[in-house]
Amino acid sequence: MKLLAHLVTWVALLGGSANAGLAAERYSVHEATTAENISLIVLRDETSRVEAAVAPTEGGELSSLRVEFKGRWIEMLYRGRSYDAAPGFRGKASVLWPALGSSLPPKPQLVNGRAVSEYDYEGRRYPMPQHGFARTKPWRVVRSWANATEAAVEVALVDDADTRAQYPFGFELHITYRLSEGKVELQHAVTASVANTAPMFFSIGNHIAFAVPLLPGSPVDGYKIESPARLEYLRGADGAPDGTTRERSFRPAVALSSIKVLPAVSFGGLEGDPWFRVIDAGGLGVKVSHHAESQPTAPFVQFNLYGGTAEGFFCPEPFLGLHNSFNKRAGRIELAPGASWQWLIRVEPESR
Numbered sequence: 233m234k235l236l237a238h239l240v241t242w243v244a245l246l247g248g249s250a251n252a253g254l255a256a257e258r259y260s261v262h263e264a265t266t267a268e269n270i271s272l273i274v275l276r277d278e279t280s281r282v283e284a285a286v287a288p289t290e291g292g293e294l295s296s297l298r299v300e301f302k303g304r305w306i307e308m309l310y311r312g313r314s315y316d317a318a319p320g321f322r323g324k325a326s327v328l329w330p331a332l333g334s335s336l337p338p339k340p341q342l343v344n345g346r347a348v349s350e351y352d353y354e355g356r357r358y359p360m361p362q363h364g365f366a367r368t369k370p371w372r373v374v375r376s377w378a379n380a381t382e383a384a385v386e387v388a389l390v391d392d393a394d395t396r397a398q399y400p401f402g403f404e405l406h407i408t409y410r411l412s413e414g415k416v417e418l419q420h421a422v423t424a425s426v427a428n429t430a431p432m433f434f435s436i437g438n439h440i441a442f443a444v445p446l447l448p449g450s451p452v453d454g455y456k457i458e459s460p461a462r463l464e465y466l467r468g469a470d471g472a473p474d475g476t477t478r479e480r481s482f483r484p485a486v487a488l489s490s491i492k493v494l495p496a497v498s499f500g501g502l503e504g505d506p507w508f509r510v511i512d513a514g515g516l517g518v519k520v521s522h523h524a525e526s527q528p529t530a531p532f533v534q535f536n537l538y539g540g541t542a543e544g545f546f547c548p549e550p551f552l553g554l555h556n557s558f559n560k561r562a563g564r565i566e567l568a569p570g571a572s573w574q575w576l577i578r579v580e581p582e583s584r
Contacts, residue, residue, distance in 0.1 A: 259412075277413070294409065296309055308443060373386075405422050444543070500531050
């Protein structure tokens with residue numbers, strides 16, 4: 233079945249005028265496949281010259297973000313549209329749900345000397361992969377459309393026998409990817425099944441990864457990051473924030489090469505909608521921000537930074553929650569049976 237079965241045809245929304253036709257033709261949605269035969273849904277803004285691709289079968293993730301900059305099309309995401317078997321970090325923009333990081337109980341099982349990611353709930357121990365299972369599951373395409381104001385696709389993940397073995401709740405997680413005015417929005421809607429017998433808990437994030445440099449040939453020493461973030465959450469022996477903090481500053485913008493974000497570094501305590509900006513020495517940049525309908529009880533992580541100039545990627549990951557939140561019973565959103573919750577991530581390419 234075609235992924236774009238619900239793609240609407242163009243209509244003249246402004247009374248059939250010539251301007252209406254031009255407005256409608258600005259946005260489009262089409263299918264594509266990667267070299268590995270992975271199906272993509274591609275959203276395109278012809279006026280802003282921005283293109284975003286979503287891979288429903290690959291965890292419903294944002295697989296590509298391309299912009300035209302000084303006459304060249306540039307892939308901004310690390311390993312964008314690439315699903316080959318190369319070792320190392322896979323890049324792109326994985327959906328992290330319902331957990332962040334590894335889930336490590338006080339006395340974890342060890343397999344080959346490594347702690348197994350799992351958690352205890354109501355007298356039973358459940359497995360939970362690092363960063364949750366959403367990024368490993370195929371998602372269903374609900375609908376896609378293009379009109380005079382946007383190009384968009386909605387994908388969904390619903391509980392099944394496999395998720396129930398890891399997470400004993402009924403749920404629906406929908407993400408609408410929307411491209412409008414050169415910006416990409418990821419609108420998340422989480423709904424707890426009315427049949428759940430207890431509040432459903434989760435943390436959520438996105439492992440978005442940008443290429444370093446953004447522009448091929450740019451000096452990596454000129455790759456900078458900027459943010460109003462100033463409170464780093466230090467990590468304990470389990471790799472999760474341990475409640476201690478220290479001051480850090482990203483204003484004015486700092487060179488990525490001057491800071492260490494491997495292992496990852498977490499930030500919280502930002503007021504308003506938190507954001508990080510990436511700035512390439514050649515003038516191309518991108519800003520990532522997010523906004524939640526409601527938030528966990530503080531403290532919780534709002535951005536997780538990972539990568540560096542030597543690695544060839546940088547991840548300003550929007551987070552809402554805590555690593556190991558299932559075992560810590562902190563940094564979690566809780567939804568009563570039948571309740572819903574919304575979270576928006578905005579990705580804005582910029583040029584200077």
